[in-house]
Amino acid sequence: MTSTHLSERDLQAAAESEALLPTPQADHLRGxxxxxxxxxxxxxLFVATARLPQPAFTFDLTASVLAQLPRQKPAFPWMLGGVAALVLGVVVVFxxxxxxxxxxxFQSLPTPLLGTGLALVATLLVAGQGVELLARHRRQMRLLSFS
Known part of the structure; x- marks a missing residue:
């Protein structure tokens, strides 16, 4: 058996404003x-909820969250910096x-091909950094516990 009455979502939308309802549901509501x-x-319920006082925490929520975040590691650890310097040195000597x-x-390559290659490499580097940043954010969010 299917109900001809409004769904809970439609009822809540109508409680905020009847203008939020599509015409068939608004017609049903009027009758x-x-x-x-x-x-x-x-x-x-909405009016009573709006009248409730704002919650007051007995502790500093910001300090509690910040205390649980892991300490930031340097963007380029010393070992990675050493490897980068070594690679740069090899490239300079080459x-x-x-x-x-x-x-x-490079002079024999067509200019559009060279530009496209450089743009592709730059795009891949930026995308890789974005993925790494997102992965780091997800790891940090999993470490938080609100107890």
Whole structure:
């Protein structure tokens, strides 16, 4: 058996404003005393809830949350910085030794191909950083406990 009355969601929407209801549900509400009574109940509930005082915590919620967050690690740990310096050194030596040949190879490439390749590499780097930031955020949120 299916009910012809408004759903709870529609009743709550009507309690906020009848204008939120689609026309068929609004027409039903105007003719159904049961649904009107249920909307009135929700309106009373909304008014009573709005009159409640704001909750006052007996503790500092911000300090409690911040105390549970793990300490930030440096963005580039020393080991990663050392590896980056080593790789940069190898690239500099390679360019010093083979710089002329590399320049000739890049001159033979069409300009749009080179620009597209650089844009693709930049996009991949930014996307990777975004994924890492999202993963770190999710790990930190799992560590929080509100006890």
């Amino acid at each position: 159904c005393r049961l649904c009107q009574d249920r909307v009135a109940t929700y309106q009373h 360019l010093l030794v083979f710089g002329g040949a590399v320049a000739q190879a």
